[in-house]
Amino acid sequence: xxxxxxxxxxxxxxxxxxxxxxxxxxxxxxxxxxxxxxxxxxxxxxxxxxxxxxxxxxxxxxxxxxxxxxxxxxxxxxxxxxxxxxxxxxxxxxxxxxxxxxxxxxxxxxxxxxxxxxxxxxxxxxxxxxxxxxxxxxxxxxxxxxxxxxxxxxxxxxxx
Amino acid sequence: xxxxxxxxxxxxxxxxxxxxxxxxxxxxxxxxxxxxxxxxxxxxxxxxxxxxxxxxxxxxxxxxxxxxxxxxxxxxxxxxxxxxxxxxxxxxxxxxxxxxxxxxxxxxxxxxxxxxxxxxxxxxxxxxxxxxxxxxxxxxxxxxxxxxxxxxxxxxxxxx
DNA sequence: CTACGAGTTCAAGCCGACTTGAGGTCAAGC
DNA sequence: GCTTGACCTCAAGTCGGCTTGAACTCGTAG
Numbered sequence: 001x002x003x004x005x006x007x008x009x010x011x012x013x014x015x016x017x018x019x020x021x022x023x024x025x026x027x028x029x030x031x032x033x034x035x036x037x038x039x040x041x042x043x044x045x046x047x048x049x050x051x052x053x054x055x056x057x058x059x060x061x062x063x064x065x066x067x068x069x070x071x072x073x074x075x076x077x078x079x080x081x082x083x084x085x086x087x088x089x090x091x092x093x094x095x096x097x098x099x100x101x102x103x104x105x106x107x108x109x110x111x112x113x114x115x116x117x118x119x120x121x122x123x124x125x126x127x128x129x130x131x132x133x134x135x136x137x138x139x140x141x142x143x144x145x146x147x148x149x150x151x152x153x154x155x156x157x158x159x160x
Numbered sequence: 161x162x163x164x165x166x167x168x169x170x171x172x173x174x175x176x177x178x179x180x181x182x183x184x185x186x187x188x189x190x191x192x193x194x195x196x197x198x199x200x201x202x203x204x205x206x207x208x209x210x211x212x213x214x215x216x217x218x219x220x221x222x223x224x225x226x227x228x229x230x231x232x233x234x235x236x237x238x239x240x241x242x243x244x245x246x247x248x249x250x251x252x253x254x255x256x257x258x259x260x261x262x263x264x265x266x267x268x269x270x271x272x273x274x275x276x277x278x279x280x281x282x283x284x285x286x287x288x289x290x291x292x293x294x295x296x297x298x299x300x301x302x303x304x305x306x307x308x309x310x311x312x313x314x315x316x317x318x319x320x
Numbered sequence: 321c322t323a324c325g326a327g328t329t330c331a332a333g334c335c336g337a338c339t340t341g342a343g344g345t346c347a348a349g350c
Numbered sequence: 351g352c353t354t355g356a357c358c359t360c361a362a363g364t365c366g367g368c369t370t371g372a373a374c375t376c377g378t379a380g
Contacts, residue, residue, distance in 0.1 A: 082267035
């Protein structure tokens with residue numbers, strides 16, 4: 001297939017030309033020449049953009065993505081790193097799942113104060129927001145107890 | 161329990177005082193008075209902050225979160241809206257799951273060009289990246305854990 | 321050959337969620 | 351009563367990922 005100019009790439013991928021230029025500037029993609037001023041791309045750019053989109057959809061930063069892709073367009077990086085990324089996502093997914101359950105539950109749980117509901121509290125905890133552990137509360141106003149005042153600053157990783 | 165000043169809230173939740181002030185400014189939380197200049201909060205603030213953290217962990221914008229919480233701290237919003245949010249998360253989760261699979265697969269699939277591998281392509285497609293549409297996930301990235309903690313280098317992705 | 325339109329460059333702007341810095345104020349300790 | 355130091359306010363800065371605007375340059379139609 002013939003080279004594609006930036007407009008065609010944009011049209012076929014939905015990625016705005018400004019974004020393509022930006023990606024090029026960042027080194028995520030490379031044009032293979034110009035026609036006049038106009039950038040030309042190898043059709044393989046489409047795959048590469050798909051990879052980038054994949055990474056973006058996965059919540060990865062552009063820098064991370066470029067670290068995952070070889071300049072040649074192949075997504076090879078060492079297996080350990082890919083697995084690490086997959087595990088990150090795994091944690092995220094678990095958290096989101098808990099939150100989803102919390103929302104679904106909140107939608108129909110009749111408890112006046114959701115924090116009184118064990119299901120909800122569990123979701124909060126799983127969500128990683130559980131550092132504000134709220135004690136099972138009695139008849140009165142919620143009494144909050146036992147929160148470790150510890151501030152986390154290191155890159156600790158998701159709950160369990 | 162007695163009112164807590166901002167420092168105590170911060171200590172017990174890990175949320176920086178600057179963030180608490182910011183949240184107050186945005187109307188997400190409210191202080192109930194001052195001691196000198198120092199803000200005082202009702203202990204229920206802890207629950208409210210937990211809710212906010214939950215929302216943030218779910219990828220919701222602060223504005224959305226404040227729309228979900230009544231001024232009184234209860235998370236009530238209509239069931240439809242909560243369900244809608246849950247469904248949003250569901251989609252996100254599905255996408256992320258596909259991406260995770262793609263990563264895991266890429267880690268060990270020997271195909272020179274991953275796009276030639278049906279498994280990978282399927283993941284790309286499911287991820288929504290096949291149409292090159294980069295669907296944003298929440299404002300945290302995969303590795304962000306410290307929802308309420310110190311600022312990580314979270315590459316926020318704009319909300320939809 | 322010239323005008324035009326669509327691309328190009330570079331710098332600046334935007335958005336969300338905060339953080340940081342300068343300068344102000346106040347309760348508490350001596 | 352005065353100092354101190356912790357919080358206060360307000361404005362500005364940061365970061366990622368782009369977008370936008372002004373000024374410019376070509377290839378192409380006429």
